[in-house]
Amino acid sequence: MRAVAVSAFGAEPELMDLPQPEPGPGEVLVAMAVAGLNPTDWKIADGMLKDAVPHSFPLILGADGAGEVVAVGPDVRRCTVGDQVFGQFQLVGRGGGAYADYAVAAEDAVAPAPRNVTYATSAAVPTAGTAAYNLVEETRVAEGKRVLVVGATGGVGTFVTQLAAQRGAEVIATARAGSAELMGQFGAAVTVDHTQGPVAQQVLAAHPDGVDILIDLVSGPEAFADMTRVVRDGGTVVSTVGAADTDMLIEHNLRGFNFENRPSPQLLSILADQLDAGRLTVLITSEVQLEDAPAALARSRTGRAQGKTVIGL
Ligand SMILES: NC(=O)c1ccc[n+]([C@@H]2O[C@H](COP(=O)([O-])OP(=O)(O)OC[C@H]3O[C@@H](n4cnc5c(N)ncnc54)[C@H](OP(=O)(O)O)[C@@H]3O)[C@@H](O)[C@H]2O)c1
Structure with a gap:
C-alpha cells in the first residue's frame, strides 16, 4: 500500500510502498479516505517521543484520519466491518500512522464519523478538536470569562475560539x-494582530483589567512568561507547547499548567454531534494528495498554517 513515512528520526518523510497492517486484539483496520495533518506529526518524526516509547521504522506519519472499517481483530466490541469512523491512528511502536491507504487503530481511539459532513471535515478534527475541547474544559472557560487565545488562527485555535465563545x-x-473577520465569525469578540507589536501590551492597552484565562498555543517559555502579565490575579494559564513554568506561576498567584491531551471515543462523539448539528465549523485551508504530504508537513513546520490541512487517500 502507499504510505508517507520516515526511515529514521529526523529523516525526510517520503512516499513508500509498505505492507498493509493487520488488526490485533481490540483493533480495527480502516481503509483511509482522508488523513488530517497536525504539527505533532512532524514533531513525532523528529523524535518528540523518542525517550518515552519505542518506535518502529519505517514509521508511517499521521495521527488523524477518517475512513471505513474493513476488518476487525479479536475482542472488538464497538466496531464492525462497514462502519465509517474517525479518530487517531498513530501507533509508533508498530510504525503505523494515518498517512496511508490502510491504517490500524485501537477501537477506543475511533468513533462513528459524523454523518452530515465529509470525510475531509471529520479527518481534520480528532487531535485539534479534542485538544480544544479539553483546553476549554480544563481552564474552566465559562459564561462571562474573558479568554485570550494566542495562536487562535491555527488548527487548535479555531476550535478553541468557537468552543469558548459557545x-x-x-x-x-x-x-x-x-x-480578523473570520475569527469574528467563529465567535471572537475582538482580535489582536500579533504582527503589530507585543500581544500582552496590546491586550492590556485595550483591557487594563486583564483577562481571566490565557490559552497559549504557540509561545515559547520567555514569550509565555511575558504573556501571563495580562492575566488577573487568581486567573488560569495554559500552554500546549510546554512553556509554562508552574513554580513561577504559583509565585504570581496564577493557576497554570502544561497541557497534555487526553482524547477518548466519548469526546470524539461529542464533537461528531456538534459537527452534525452545524455548531462547529472546520476551517480546511488546504487539501492535498498523499504524494504532496511531505511538502504540506514542511509548510506546517513554518508555524504559519491557518486552519487545517487534510490529505486525500
Ligand atoms: N500538548 C498537547 O497535547 C497538544 C495537543 C494539540 C496541539 N499541541 C500543540 O499546539 C500547537 C498548536 O497546534 P495547532 O494544530 O493549532 O498548530 P497550527 O495549526 O500549525 O497553528 C499555527 C497558527 O499559529 C499562529 N501563530 C504562529 N505564531 C504566532 C504568534 N507568535 N502569535 C500568534 N499566533 C501565532 C499562526 O498564525 P500566523 O501564521 O498568522 O502567524 C497559525 O495560524 C502545536 O505546537 C501543537 O503541536 C499540543
Whole structure:
C-alpha cells in the first residue's frame, strides 16, 4: 500500500510502498479516505517521543484520519466491518500512522464519523478538536470569562475560539488583519494582530483589567512568561507547547499548567454531534494528495498554517 513515512528520526518523510497492517486484539483496520495533518506529526518524526516509547521504522506519519472499517481483530466490541469512523491512528511502536491507504487503530481511539459532513471535515478534527475541547474544559472557560487565545488562527485555535465563545466567554483572539473577520465569525469578540507589536501590551492597552484565562498555543517559555502579565490575579494559564513554568506561576498567584491531551471515543462523539448539528465549523485551508504530504508537513513546520490541512487517500 502507499504510505508517507520516515526511515529514521529526523529523516525526510517520503512516499513508500509498505505492507498493509493487520488488526490485533481490540483493533480495527480502516481503509483511509482522508488523513488530517497536525504539527505533532512532524514533531513525532523528529523524535518528540523518542525517550518515552519505542518506535518502529519505517514509521508511517499521521495521527488523524477518517475512513471505513474493513476488518476487525479479536475482542472488538464497538466496531464492525462497514462502519465509517474517525479518530487517531498513530501507533509508533508498530510504525503505523494515518498517512496511508490502510491504517490500524485501537477501537477506543475511533468513533462513528459524523454523518452530515465529509470525510475531509471529520479527518481534520480528532487531535485539534479534542485538544480544544479539553483546553476549554480544563481552564474552566465559562459564561462571562474573558479568554485570550494566542495562536487562535491555527488548527487548535479555531476550535478553541468557537468552543469558548459557545460557552459564553468573551474571546480575544490573535489574528493577522486578513483573518480578523473570520475569527469574528467563529465567535471572537475582538482580535489582536500579533504582527503589530507585543500581544500582552496590546491586550492590556485595550483591557487594563486583564483577562481571566490565557490559552497559549504557540509561545515559547520567555514569550509565555511575558504573556501571563495580562492575566488577573487568581486567573488560569495554559500552554500546549510546554512553556509554562508552574513554580513561577504559583509565585504570581496564577493557576497554570502544561497541557497534555487526553482524547477518548466519548469526546470524539461529542464533537461528531456538534459537527452534525452545524455548531462547529472546520476551517480546511488546504487539501492535498498523499504524494504532496511531505511538502504540506514542511509548510506546517513554518508555524504559519491557518486552519487545517487534510490529505486525500
Ligand atoms: N500538548 C498537547 O497535547 C497538544 C495537543 C494539540 C496541539 N499541541 C500543540 O499546539 C500547537 C498548536 O497546534 P495547532 O494544530 O493549532 O498548530 P497550527 O495549526 O500549525 O497553528 C499555527 C497558527 O499559529 C499562529 N501563530 C504562529 N505564531 C504566532 C504568534 N507568535 N502569535 C500568534 N499566533 C501565532 C499562526 O498564525 P500566523 O501564521 O498568522 O502567524 C497559525 O495560524 C502545536 O505546537 C501543537 O503541536 C499540543
